[in-house]
Amino acid sequence: MTRIQPAATVTPLHPAAPTAVERSGGEPAVVLENVCKTYGRGASAVEALRGVSFDIRDNEFFTLLGPSGCGKTTLLRALAGFEHVSGGVIRLFGQDIVDVPTHKRPVNTVFQSYSLFPHMTVSENVAYGLRRLRRPADEIRTTVAEMLQLVKMERFADRLPTQLSGGQQQRVALARALAPHPKVLLLDEPLSALDLKLRQAMRQELKQIQAETAITFIFVTHDQDEALSMSDRIAVMSEGQVQQVGTPTEIYEHPANRFVAGFVGDANFIEAEITSPIGAEVTCRTKGGLDLRANGAKARPGQRSVTLFLRPEKVRLAPKGQGTVDGQVETIQYLGNACLMEIGIGEAAPVLVSERMADVDQPRRAVGDRVGVVFDPRALQVLEE
Amino acid sequence: MVVRDNTIPAVAPRLGEKKRRAFGEVPGLRTLAFCFLAFLYLPIGVLVAYSFNDGNIVMVWTGFSTDWYVKVFGNADIRKAALNSVIVAVSATAIATTCATLAALALARGGAFRGKGATLGIITLPLMVPEIVTAVATLVFFSSIGLNLGLGNVIIAHTTFCIPFAFMPIRARLEGMDTTLEQASRDLYASDWETFRLVTLPLLMPGVLAGAMLSFVISMDDFIITLMVAGAGDTTLPVYIYSMIRQGITPEVNAVSSILLLFSIVMVTAYWFTTRQKPGPNAH
Numbered sequence: 001m002t003r004i005q006p007a008a009t010v011t012p013l014h015p016a017a018p019t020a021v022e023r024s025g026g027e028p029a030v031v032l033e034n035v036c037k038t039y040g041r042g043a044s045a046v047e048a049l050r051g052v053s054f055d056i057r058d059n060e061f062f063t064l065l066g067p068s069g070c071g072k073t074t075l076l077r078a079l080a081g082f083e084h085v086s087g088g089v090i091r092l093f094g095q096d097i098v099d100v101p102t103h104k105r106p107v108n109t110v111f112q113s114y115s116l117f118p119h120m121t122v123s124e125n126v127a128y129g130l131r132r133l134r135r136p137a138d139e140i141r142t143t144v145a146e147m148l149q150l151v152k153m154e155r156f157a158d159r160l161p162t163q164l165s166g167g168q169q170q171r172v173a174l175a176r177a178l179a180p181h182p183k184v185l186l187l188d189e190p191l192s193a194l195d196l197k198l199r200q201a202m203r204q205e206l207k208q209i210q211a212e213t214a215i216t217f218i219f220v221t222h223d224q225d226e227a228l229s230m231s232d233r234i235a236v237m238s239e240g241q242v243q244q245v246g247t248p249t250e251i252y253e254h255p256a257n258r259f260v261a262g263f264v265g266d267a268n269f270i271e272a273e274i275t276s277p278i279g280a281e282v283t284c285r286t287k288g289g290l291d292l293r294a295n296g297a298k299a300r301p302g303q304r305s306v307t308l309f310l311r312p313e314k315v316r317l318a319p320k321g322q323g324t325v326d327g328q329v330e331t332i333q334y335l336g337n338a339c340l341m342e343i344g345i346g347e348a349a350p351v352l353v354s355e356r357m358a359d360v361d362q363p364r365r366a367v368g369d370r371v372g373v374v375f376d377p378r379a380l381q382v383l384e385e
Numbered sequence: 386m387v388v389r390d391n392t393i394p395a396v397a398p399r400l401g402e403k404k405r406r407a408f409g410e411v412p413g414l415r416t417l418a419f420c421f422l423a424f425l426y427l428p429i430g431v432l433v434a435y436s437f438n439d440g441n442i443v444m445v446w447t448g449f450s451t452d453w454y455v456k457v458f459g460n461a462d463i464r465k466a467a468l469n470s471v472i473v474a475v476s477a478t479a480i481a482t483t484c485a486t487l488a489a490l491a492l493a494r495g496g497a498f499r500g501k502g503a504t505l506g507i508i509t510l511p512l513m514v515p516e517i518v519t520a521v522a523t524l525v526f527f528s529s530i531g532l533n534l535g536l537g538n539v540i541i542a543h544t545t546f547c548i549p550f551a552f553m554p555i556r557a558r559l560e561g562m563d564t565t566l567e568q569a570s571r572d573l574y575a576s577d578w579e580t581f582r583l584v585t586l587p588l589l590m591p592g593v594l595a596g597a598m599l600s601f602v603i604s605m606d607d608f609i610i611t612l613m614v615a616g617a618g619d620t621t622l623p624v625y626i627y628s629m630i631r632q633g634i635t636p637e638v639n640a641v642s643s644i645l646l647l648f649s650i651v652m653v654t655a656y657w658f659t660t661r662q663k664p665g666p667n668a669h
């Protein structure tokens with residue numbers, strides 16, 4: 001069996017990280033093949049991962065997105081080595097690491113609770129990994145300084161973690177995990193404890209740090225905005241299974257199934273029957289008897305009953321009588337930059353419409369208004385079964 | 386935590402007053418509390434005071450002197466007994482604390498194993514066994530196996546009853562410690578041993594110190610078990626004091642007791658300071 005060496009012997013710390021160009025096109029950073037994990041046994045067994053398979057490319061900002069309890073943390077812990085998988089293969093740059101102990105995996109973790117060593121100063125925390133790898137003292141000193149500079153924490157080098165704010169601890173945790181220059185960095189909801197403004201600033205910064213260090217980031221979140229704004233690619237998970245892997249655009253614009261469509265952003269689902277031949281554009285009849293033209297790219301040949309999917313911001317409102325169908329505003333949620341409305345069109349569920357408040361003399365909607373609802377046949381998609 | 390809030394100046398003190406009054410309002414509670422404290426500390430105060438008495442009749446004050454202390458320090462038997470006490474306490478504490486630390490680690494970090502609950506019970510049960518039972522049992526056990534190590538017998542006996550006392554604070558500390566810190570250490574290329582030495586042990590140290598000090602004080606203080614187990618030359622200080630009293634109470638007894646008391650106070654104070662100043666194991 002091939003064993004992975006600790007980062008110490010495989011990769012000398014790169015003072016200048018290899019560029020993305022040099023490393024791209026190579027083998028994937030992480031390959032997961034049918035990874036399973038069951039906690040406990042017998043009646044109380046929990047299947048946290050049920051056959052997870054996908055690749056993570058080198059130098060990629062990869063996000064695991066999914067609702068609470070779907071197995072994101074379990075997958076990350078399996079990668080770090082804290083949890084032994086029940087089945088399957090995990091390859092790190094080609095080498096099976098399932099039986100490699102945690103401290104020999106060239107992978108570092110940023111914990112959700114930061115988990116800084118409370119009895120060590122900031123710089124001792126950052127130096128910890130390098131010391132364990134027996135790096136020379138002057139190299140440790142320069143790397144620690146570099147890392148603290150990278151996360152803008154130079155001024156706090158001699159403080160104890162208890163003397164830092166949550167956001168500052170988070171930066172130190174990041175510096176500590178980056179200092180040994182791991183091949184893969186794992187981040188378990190590192191931003192969830194921060195306030196909204198700080199969280200948004202940190203998104204940019206994380207992305208920038210990833211680009212600078214050229215380390216593969218695997219980022220766990222249940223926040224879809226975070227996932228969409230930061231990731232090169234996203235894996236959407238649900239109940240221990242991967243639902244879709246793709247770029248943010250693919251995930252948002254062309255969700256693979258109803259779960260992904262509903263979890264990543266708001267969505268309208270309309271049950272309908274196809275009444276035309278299957279093609280790029282199909283005609284469907286809804287349960288309420290409405291005839292709609294829709295994008296049929298994902299429809300299977302011979303398929304009859306389908307779910308149509310439409311993002312709320314892709315629906316346009318027009319004066320009454322000028323839309324695809326007329327409807328009545330049932331509820332309005334004012335969001336400042338947009339209004340989220342439910343509009344009854346005689347179907348089982350009202351249509352969710354998001355109207356941007358971009359125009360100064362845009363008509364103000366009120367509950368009870370009658371409006372025309374315009375469905376764009378390119379945006380209304382047949383969902384894959 | 387001190388809250389300084391100048392927007393509501395009048396409310397806070399009034400609340401405080403009300404609380405104080407409520408305490409005094411329970412009839413007789415204050416008196417009872419004072420009686421209790423007097424009952425507890427007055428005899429000790431008297432004992433210490435009379436250790437400075439000039440005369441040699443215990444309860445008749447004739448003047449201040451430190452002669453009895455001089456006499457205590459000049460008494461070779463007392464010195465021997467005190468030395469024995471310290472040797473026993475130090476050895477028993479060292480062994481008991483080590484065992485207790487290992488036991489606590491096995492229980493809190495060793496994962497699930499058969500009989501885990503029973504193990505915990507067995508370790509802490511001696512706290513509930515009457516001391517005289519332990520004493521007789523130990524005596525019978527030692528003589529039946531013919532163990533005769535002199536002071537060694539006393540050390541073994543003390544180690545045994547000190548383990549649960551050392552175990553409790555160590556376990557409490559360990560239970561409250563965040564396991565992700567140890568995971569973080571392993572994640573950062575530390576082996577199990579390095580993780581223990583660099584993360585677990587330093588964070589556990591206040592608990593270990595607390596356990597050690599507790600067992601030290603318990604060992605120094607022990608009378609019944611030592612009385613049963615100790616041979617003629619292996620007398621410890623409490624046993625020696627008891628034998629002095631049997632020959633009549635002199636202020637010399639008061640003086641030895643006061644020294645022992647001072648020693649305990651020093652230990653407890655030291656314990657208090659060590660446990661207060663360390664950062665918590667999961668303080669962020």
Ligand SMILES: Nc1ncnc2c1ncn2[C@@H]1O[C@H](COP(=O)(O)OP(=O)(O)OP(=O)(O)O)[C@@H](O)[C@H]1O
Nearest residue numbers: 039040046048067068069070071072073074075222
């Ligand atoms: N140590 C454990 N023992 C038993 N079951 C566990 C354990 N850890 C996790 N689970 C279960 O495994 C499933 C996946 O948990 P996991 O922590 O991976 O979820 P998650 O996606 O990270 O959720 P969250 O977003 O809430 O952190 C859950 O049903 C959880 O209850």
Ligand SMILES: [Mg+2]
Nearest residue numbers: 072073074188
């Ligand atoms: Mg989680």
